Every structure is written in structure tokens, then in C-alpha cells.
Amino acid sequence: MTFKENQLTPSMILLVRRSKRVGxxxxxxPKVVTSLSDxxxxxxxxxxxxxxxxxxxxxxxxxxxxxxxxxxxxxxGLFIHSLDIKSIPALSSLFRRIAFTVDGGFIREExxxxxxxxxxxxxxxxxxxxxxxxxxxxxxxGNLDSLTVAxxxxxxxxxxxxxxxxxxxxxxxxxxxxxxxxxAAVDAILYEYDPDFRREVSKKRLQEERTFGAALxxxxxxxxxxxxxxxxxxxxxxxxxxxxxxxxxxxxxxLAALAKHLAVEPEEIAGW
Amino acid sequence: xAYTLPLAAALTKARWKVKIRDKETREPPHVTxxxxxxxxxxxxxxxxxxxxxxxxxxxxxxxIDQIMAQKTWQQLCDAWDRMYPRNPLxxxxxxx
Numbered sequence: 065m066t067f068k069e070n071q072l073t074p075s076m077i078l079l080v081r082r083s084k085r086v087g088x089x090x091x092x093x094p095k096v097v098t099s100l101s102d103x104x105x106x107x108x109x110x111x112x113x114x115x116x117x118x119x120x121x122x123x124x125x126x127x128x129x130x131x132x133x134x135x136x137x138x139x140x141g142l143f144i145h146s147l148d149i150k151s152i153p154a155l156s157s158l159f160r161r162i163a164f165t166v167d168g169g170f171i172r173e174e175x176x177x178x179x180x181x182x183x184x185x186x187x188x189x190x191x192x193x194x195x196x197x198x199x200x201x202x203x204x205x206g207n208l209d210s211l212t213v214a215x216x217x218x219x220x221x222x223x224x225x226x227x228x229x230x231x232x233x234x235x236x237x238x239x240x241x242x243x244x245x246x247x248a249a250v251d252a253i254l255y256e257y258d259p260d261f262r263r264e265v266s267k268k269r270l271q272e273e274r275t276f277g278a279a280l281x282x283x284x285x286x287x288x289x290x291x292x293x294x295x296x297x298x299x300x301x302x303x304x305x306x307x308x309x310x311x312x313x314x315x316x317x318x319l320a321a322l323a324k325h326l327a328v329e330p331e332e333i334a335g336w
Numbered sequence: 337x338a339y340t341l342p343l344a345a346a347l348t349k350a351r352w353k354v355k356i357r358d359k360e361t362r363e364p365p366h367v368t369x370x371x372x373x374x375x376x377x378x379x380x381x382x383x384x385x386x387x388x389x390x391x392x393x394x395x396x397x398x399x400i401d402q403i404m405a406q407k408t409w410q411q412l413c414d415a416w417d418r419m420y421p422r423n424p425l426x427x428x429x430x431x432x
Contacts, residue, residue, distance in 0.1 A: 182373040221358035222421040225337045237373045240338075240357060247338035248359035249368065251375070255361050268387075285363040288422045 076180070077106050079118035079127070088173040091181055100126055107131055112160070114139040115180070121145045128154045140208045144170050163204040166193035171234045179206045179238040187261060188238030189250050194229050201229070203253070206238060213257050218248055219288070256286065262335055276314075276334050277307040283326050283336040297321035339415035341408065343399070352399055356415050362423045365416045367403070369395055378403065380416055380425055
């Protein structure tokens with residue numbers, strides 16, 4: 065499932081120590097920076113739409129020092145090396161948007177290049193990091209937007225497979241999150257946690273599937289609930305009648321009860 | 337544990353994968369064909385592609401034949417039912 069919006073791939077500036085890494089990014093025609101002089105000329109030429117990708121911490125440090133005098137935002141910045149937490153505010157003020165690693169959780173460079181080149185990059189993940197204290201995972205999307213999701217989003221599989229949050233990676237060119245032997249489809253995560261993505265999916269559904277009843281059924285299935293699970297607030301037969309479009313006007317109290325069991329606001333149900 | 341359909345070496349080398357993951361959008365039950373940043377979903381109840389984009393004709397015929405072969409199809413259906421017992425393929429709810 066892809067949403068192509070004819071977005072242009074931004075011009076890329078690649079900060080590397082060794083030119084060996086450049087091969088994976090050839091399709092993006094990057095300007096390769098390996099020295100301070102390269103960096104200064106790139107800074108002079110960079111536009112607000114440039115994407116900076118750094119594999120070299122010393123070049124990132126030099127960028128921060130040299131860019132402080134540049135009076136404009138530098139586009140987006142992706143930092144694929146360990147980053148001193150104190151440099152994050154400085155980078156955030158230089159760039160319109162940044163993504164960075166905490167514990168090395170980015171996809172391999174060939175797949176990263178593939179995602180950054182894709183028209184569908186907004187809906188693919190390029191990496192992320194696990195926060196055990198908050199029990200959340202923050203994902204980076206291909207447009208460098210972030211999405212933070214609670215551990216509870218990854219419920220055990222029907223065959224009892226549980227996610228292992230100590231073994232996190234993104235695979236399948238940004239389409240799958242791997243947590244040990246547990247795998248989650250990125251489109252399923254986006255469908256649950258990104259209302260814009262959900263709206264796009266809904267728009268593409270066939271007209272007959274866009275009824276309130278069909279939306280209620282999809283959401284109920286996504287939550288793993290049976291119609292009986294709404295009792296005693298709503299009888300299973302009533303849930304069935306609503307899903308099958310046999311109820312013309314749903315009472316406010318019924319709608320509120322359905323929403324409570326589905327853990328959404330009443331007005332959100334129709335959007336699923 | 338995610339179900340990955342074993343494929344011929346040539347298909348694997350060409351980066352084709354066929355999967356049912358532990359967390360999928362549950363309705364309708366489906367299997368996903370993955371290649372690079374593209375994915376095609378096949379509805380396991382209707383035995384047809386769920387989306388127009390990317391173009392289903394981009395999927396190799398030999399791969400579709402393998403997926404649709406009776407034995408493989410049954411394996412995929414069994415895998416779905418094992419992983420999503422609360423949304424099985426033979427869901428009779430619509431009849432109540």
C-alpha cells in the first residue's frame with residue numbers, strides 16, 4: 065500500500081570518513097563531504113531543502129561550529145553515529161528537523177538509501193530507539209518525522225510470541241519492525257497511531273466499506289475484541305446490527321460505550 | 337513468530353519475501369509480499385490483491401503461482417489462524 069505524492073527527493077549532503085559508504089547512496093547523487101574544506105563549501109551552497117546525512121561525528125561537530133554563523137535553517141539532518149546529548153539542541157536549532165540514533169538503531173545503508181529515494185518514504189521507518197524507562201519506542205520515518213509508540217502496542221501474537229524490546233531493529237526496507245522473533249508491520253503501526261495515515265487509507269477504501277458499521281468492525285478486530293466483549297454495556301446482537309448497517313440512529317450512550325471498550329473517542333470510530 | 341514462506345533461492349536473491357507478521361492490520365486477513373520498499377497484500381479470504389498500488393502485475397507470475405498453490409495457500413491460511421485466533425479466516429460473525 066503506497067501513497068505517492070510526487071514529492072521530490074531533497075538534495076543530499078553526505079558526511080563520511082571513508083568514501084566506501086558512498087556507494088549505497090549513488091542513486092541520490094549526494095555531495096560527499098570528507099573534510100572541513102568540503103564542509104565549508106557545502107554549507108555555502110546548501111539550501112533549506114537539503115538533507116544532511118552524517119556518519120562521521122567529527123564532521124557533525126565541525127558542522128555545528130561552522131554553521132552557527134549561517135543565518136538560515138539547513139533543511140533536515142540525519143545523524144547515524146553516537147551523538148552527545150548536549151549537541152541535540154544545537155542541531156535542532158540549525159535544522160528544520162533532525163533524526164539521531166541513541167543505540168545504533170538505523171537500517172543498513174543500502175536500505176536507508178532505498179527508503180530516502182522512495183516516494184512512499186513518509187510511511188516507511190528508517191530506525192528508532194527503545195526507551196525502557198518510559199516503555200516506549202520512538203521510530204524515525206523516512207521524512208525524519210518521529211512517532212512514539214508504547215510497548216503495549218506490541219501485544220503477543222496468537223502463537224504466544226512476545227516482543228523482545230532488547231533486540232530492536234527495522235528490516236524489510238523500512239516495512240517491518242523486528243523485536244526478537246516478533247515482527248510488526250509498519251503499516252499496522254501507522255494505521256493505529258497516525259490519524260493522517262488512517263485517513264489516507266480510508267479515502268482509498270471502496271465506498272461500501274466506508275460505512276460506520278464497517279469502520280466499527282475493523283476497529284473491533286484490530287483491538288482483538290469479540291462482539292460479546294461489549295457486554296453488559298452493549299449487547300452482542302446490537303453490535304452485530306450496528307456493524308451490518310441495520311441501526312439507523314445509534315444512541316449517544318451506545319456510541320460512548322462502544323468507544324470506551326475500543327479505547328477511542330466516539331467521533332474517532334468512523335475514521336477506522 | 338512471524339511466518340515467512342520459504343521461497344526458491346532465485347526469488348530470495350531477487351529480494352522477494354512473503355510474510356504474515358505478528359502485528360498486522362487484522363481486517364481482512366492477508367499475506368504480504370515484500371520487495372524493497374514495495375508491498376502487495378493478498379486477501380486470504382478472497383484470494384485477490386487488496387490494493388491497486390503498487391501495480392500487482394509487478395509481482396512475478398512464478399511467485400503468485402507458488403502462493404496460490406493449494407498446499408502453500410493452506411499453509412498461509414493456517415499461519416494466519418494460528419497468529420490471529422480472534423480473527424480467523426472462517427469468521428462466521430456476519431451470519432449472526
